[in-house]
Amino acid sequence: MFIxxxxxxFAALEVGQHLYWQIGNIRLxxxxxxxxxxxxxxxLVFISLGTKKMENDPKGLQNLLEFLWDYIRDLxxxxxxxKVYRDWMPFIGTLFLFxxxxxxxxxxxxxxxxxxxxxxxxxxxADINTTIALALLVSLSxxxxxxxxxxxxxxxxxxxxxxxxLPFKILEDFTKPLSLSFRLFGNILADELVVxxxxxxxxxxxxxxxxxxxxxxxxxxxxxxxxxAAYYIGEAVEEHH
Amino acid sequence: MLAFNFFGATEGGLFDINATLPLxxxxxxxxxxxxxxxxxxxxxxxxxxxxKFVSNNIIKAKNKLSEVKKxxxxxxxxxxxxxxxAQRIVSEAENESDKLYKExxxxxxxxxxxxxxxxxxxxxxxxSAARDQLSKQADDLSELIVNRLIxxx
Numbered sequence: 442m443f444i445x446x447x448x449x450x451f452a453a454l455e456v457g458q459h460l461y462w463q464i465g466n467i468r469l470x471x472x473x474x475x476x477x478x479x480x481x482x483x484x485l486v487f488i489s490l491g492t493k494k495m496e497n498d499p500k501g502l503q504n505l506l507e508f509l510w511d512y513i514r515d516l517x518x519x520x521x522x523x524k525v526y527r528d529w530m531p532f533i534g535t536l537f538l539f540x541x542x543x544x545x546x547x548x549x550x551x552x553x554x555x556x557x558x559x560x561x562x563x564x565x566x567a568d569i570n571t572t573i574a575l576a577l578l579v580s581l582s583x584x585x586x587x588x589x590x591x592x593x594x595x596x597x598x599x600x601x602x603x604x605x606x607l608p609f610k611i612l613e614d615f616t617k618p619l620s621l622s623f624r625l626f627g628n629i630l631a632d633e634l635v636v637x638x639x640x641x642x643x644x645x646x647x648x649x650x651x652x653x654x655x656x657x658x659x660x661x662x663x664x665x666x667x668x669x670a671a672y673y674i675g676e677a678v679e680e681h682h
Numbered sequence: 683m684l685a686f687n688f689f690g691a692t693e694g695g696l697f698d699i700n701a702t703l704p705l706x707x708x709x710x711x712x713x714x715x716x717x718x719x720x721x722x723x724x725x726x727x728x729x730x731x732x733x734k735f736v737s738n739n740i741i742k743a744k745n746k747l748s749e750v751k752k753x754x755x756x757x758x759x760x761x762x763x764x765x766x767x768a769q770r771i772v773s774e775a776e777n778e779s780d781k782l783y784k785e786x787x788x789x790x791x792x793x794x795x796x797x798x799x800x801x802x803x804x805x806x807x808x809x810s811a812a813r814d815q816l817s818k819q820a821d822d823l824s825e826l827i828v829n830r831l832i833x834x835x
Contacts, residue, residue, distance in 0.1 A: 457695040467701035474702070474709075481713060488721045495728045497735075503728075510725040530726075531718035538717065539710060570702035578707055630696070 456634065460560040470568055472557060477565040480546040484538060513537060513667075520671035525590060525678050529671065532582060536575060537667035540566055544629055544659030548636075548652065564659075567629040569622070576622035579670040580614070587677030601681050617673060621666065628662045 460471035491502035499507050513534040517526040521533075547564020555562055565571045587595035599610040632655040639648040 457698070459698065469700065469705065470698070470702040473706070477706070477709065485716070485720065488717070492720065492724050495724060497728070497732060499728075503725075506721065506725050507729055510722065510729060513722075514726075531722045532714050534722060535710065535714040535717050539713060565706075568702065569697055570699055571706050573699065574703045574707035575710060577703075578710060 458560040460557045470560075470570060472560045472562050473565045473568045473571055476546065476552065476562050477543065477571075480542045480565070481539075483546075484542050509538075510534075516664075516667060517671050520668060521675040521678065525586070529582070529586065529674050532578075533667050533671045533674075536579070536670050537663055540575070540625065540666050541660065541663035543571070544663055545656065547629065547633065548655050548659055563633055564629050566625055566662075567633050569626050572622040572626040573618070575625070575666070576618035579621060579673060580618045582670070583673040583677040586674045590678045591680070595677065597681065598677065598679075621669060625662055625666055628658055632658055 459473075460475075462469040462471040462474075487502070488506065491506040495503060514526075514530060516537070517530040517533045520526075521529055543564050543566040547567060552562035584595075587598065591597075599607050636648055636652055636655055639651055
C-alpha cells in the first residue's frame with residue numbers, strides 16, 4: 442500500500458508507535474503517561490503557587506486563576522443551568538484544563554529533544570486511549586447526572602417530545618462518546634502530523650503559521666470538548682414541562 | 683486486525699486500545715478530585731465571598747441612595763413651604779408698613795393743614811388789626827390836620 446510505505450518511510454514521524462510498559466499482563470502506552478504526568482505536575486505546581494496566599498484583592502497568579510475559574514464557571518453555568526452547575530463545575534473544569542494543557546503542552550514543548558527507545562513524546566490527547574477515556578467519563582457523568590437528579594424520570598428524555606425519538610436518542614448515547622473522542626483525537630493527531638511532515642520537508646519558516654494554527658485548534662478543541670460535556674450533562678438534568 | 687495496523691507500526695498502531703484507557707480515566711477522575719480541593723474550592727470561596735461582599739455593598743449603597751433621595755425631596759418640600767411662608771410674611775409686613783405710612787402721612791398732612799390754617803387766620807387778624815390801627819392813625823392825623831388848619835385861621 443502506498444500510504445503504508447510512505448508513512449513507514451517517514452521514520453522521523455513514528456506514527457502509531459508506542460513506548461510500551463508491561464506491568465504483569467497489562468500493557469500501557471508509556472509516552473502518554475510520561476507527558477501527562479509532566480504536564481499535570483506543571484499544572485498542579487502552577488495552581489498551588491497561585492492559591493498559596495489567597496487575598497481579597499487578587500494579585501499576580503491569583504488573578505489569572507480567578508479569571509480561569511470565572512471562565513469555567515460561565516461555561517458550566519450557561520450549559521448546565523443555574524441549579525446544578527456547581528456539582529459539575531470541577532469535572533468540566535478538569536476536562537477543560539486537562540485537554541487544554543495536553544494540547545498546548547504537546548504543541549509547545551519540544552518533546553523531540555527527548556529520545557525514547559520507541560515511539561515519541563507528544564500530546565496525550567493525540568492517543569486514542571486518552572480521548573476515549575475522557576469521552577466515556579463524560580458519558581458516565583451525564584447518565585449519573587440525569588439519574589441522580591431526576592431518578593427514573595431521566596428516561597423520559599428518550600421519548601421527549603415524541604416516542605419516535607427513542608431510537609435516535611439511544612443511538613445518540615453511542616455517537617456522543619464516539620464523536621467526542623474522535624474529534625479530539627483526530628484534530629490533535631492531524632495537527633501533530635501536519636507540523637511533523639512540514640518540519641520534515643521544509644524545516645524553516647513555513648511550519649510556523651501551521652504551528653500557530655495548531656495552537657488555535659488545540660485551544661478550540663479544549664473549549665469544544667468541555668462545552669459539549671457540559672451541554673450533555675445539562676441536557677440530562679434539564680426538566681421538561 | 684488489518685485496519686488497526688493500517689499505519690504500519692510493528693505493533694499497536696494508531697488505534698491500539700489497551701489498559702492505557704482505564705488508567706487514564708482513573709487518572710482524570712483523581713485529577714478532578716485534586717483540582718477540586720486545590721483549585722475550584724479555594725478560588726471559588728474567595729471569588730464568591732468577594733461577589734457577596736460587592737453585592738452587599740451595592741445593596742447598601744442603593745438603600746442609602748434612596749434614603750438620600752427621600753431626604754432631598756423632604757428638604758425640597760420644606761424649603762418650598764418656608765419660601766411661601768416668607769413671602770406671606772414679607773407681603774404682610776409690606777402691607778402693614780404701607781398702612782402705617784399712609785396713616786402717618788395723613789396725620790402729618792392734617793396737622794400741617796391745621797397749622798397752616800391757623801397761621802393764615804392769625805395773619806388775617808393781624809392784618810385787619812394793623813389796618814384798623816392804620817385807619818385810626820389816619821383819622822387822628824386828619825383830625826390833627828383839620829384842627830391846625832382851623833386854629834391858623
